Amino acid sequence: MIQKYRGASILNLIMAACVIFVSCGDEGEVVQPESPTSQPPTASEPTLEPTIPQPAQPTEQTPQPVEQMPQPPEQQQPQPVEQMPEQQPPPVEQQPLPQPEPPQVEQMQQPEPPAALPGVPDDTAGYDQWLKLNAEPIPPVPGFDPHNGTKNVYVNQTREGIAPNGEQQFPYPDGTIVVKEAMRPGKDFIGLIAVMWKEAGTNPAFGDWRFEEYTRNAADAEFRLLAEGAVCTGCHAGAAATDFVFVLLE
């Protein structure tokens, strides 16, 4: 009996418990309407789901950098090493290119020294680029002009060489060449070239100068020797104090 009672009591207890659970379930249902409001927390679950793929993204991103990291250090490092030797040679090839250019510049400078005027000795070539003794063109001398025209006088020396400390020294050094050009009155071309060459031992009485004078009557004509020697020294003896050269360095 006791067992039955106990069994009955157990059954009763179970039933009672069921009733309680059912009632609680009813009461729970009443509370459940509140739970739908609490469903957002359940809705928060889907929010948790997107958060789940997010970690999946970093997992995808992390493998990428992991794959990129080993690649760049292996690929980029050898590349610059291969590119550096490739880039260095071209500048080496470009350097020899500018080297042939200087000879071109020298070739350009070689023709620049103009040839001597036609008919005039070659060693007067480019005289108009020498040191000019006169500051301003020398005008024709009124009345009688031995070298009739507007003149300039050049010398193949440097200012420092013939006028150290600013004071001209005499005599001129051996090898000096003095060239006087003259434009005849009313002409626009060089019609007269008078030259003095200082050659040691050739003419001691007149400072070892050798004199020649060339003239022409047209711009495209060739110069011809007009006079030389004693005709010249007779007059230039008047400038013996300045080594037979009249025009002084200005």
Ligand code: HEC
């Ligand atoms: C009548 C005098 C006289 C005669 C002759 C003469 N010269 Fe001159 N020469 C001068 C004078 C003066 C000057 C100075 C510049 C000027 O006034 O033309 C001069 C200047 C020169 C110059 C420039 C350097 C300098 O002395 O000032 C040269 C070069 C020259 N003569 C060359 C000759 C030659 C070459 C002859 C001969 C063909 C010659 N001279 C004959 C008077 C003369």
